[in-house]
Amino acid sequence: MGTRKQLRQAFTVKGYCRARGGMRASVILSDLGEAGCRIAGINFRLARGEGVELYFAETGPHSAQVRWQRNGETGVSFVQSLP
Numbered sequence: 863m864g865t866r867k868q869l870r871q872a873f874t875v876k877g878y879c880r881a882r883g884g885m886r887a888s889v890i891l892s893d894l895g896e897a898g899c900r901i902a903g904i905n906f907r908l909a910r911g912e913g914v915e916l917y918f919a920e921t922g923p924h925s926a927q928v929r930w931q932r933n934g935e936t937g938v939s940f941v942q943s944l945p
Contacts, residue, residue, distance in 0.1 A: 877918030879904055891918055898926065898939035908936060 874892045879901060881887075889903035901916075908914065908928045915923035916938070926938035 875918050877916060877922070880915045880917070880923070881906070881908060882912065889916075891916070894944075896940070896943040896945070898929070898937065901936045901938060902934060904931070904936050907931070913941075914938065 872893065874890050875894065877889055877891055879887050879889045881904075885906055887904045887906070889901045891899045891901055893900040899916075908931050910928055910930065912928045914926050914928065916926055917923060924944070925941040927941065929937045929939055931937075
């Protein structure tokens with residue numbers, strides 16, 4: 863993993879993730895920043911660079927790309943920065 867360019871907030875929020883073919887998982891997002899976040903709860907394999915949509919805090923979809931996936935967690939970067 864590289865060094866982050868933006869600060870992340872140390873809190874968690876429930877949401878869901880939608881991936882290819884309509885696969886969906888209830889997730890918990892943490893380390894949320896304007897450029898990306900960490901996700902727990904995805905129970906299917908995602909490839910690096912794969913696109914997903916995130917819904918949380920009554921907002922979404924937020925388009926993101928998978929950066930890494932290991933030990934039950936997934937790191938993503940948002941296609942468009944959060945405000």
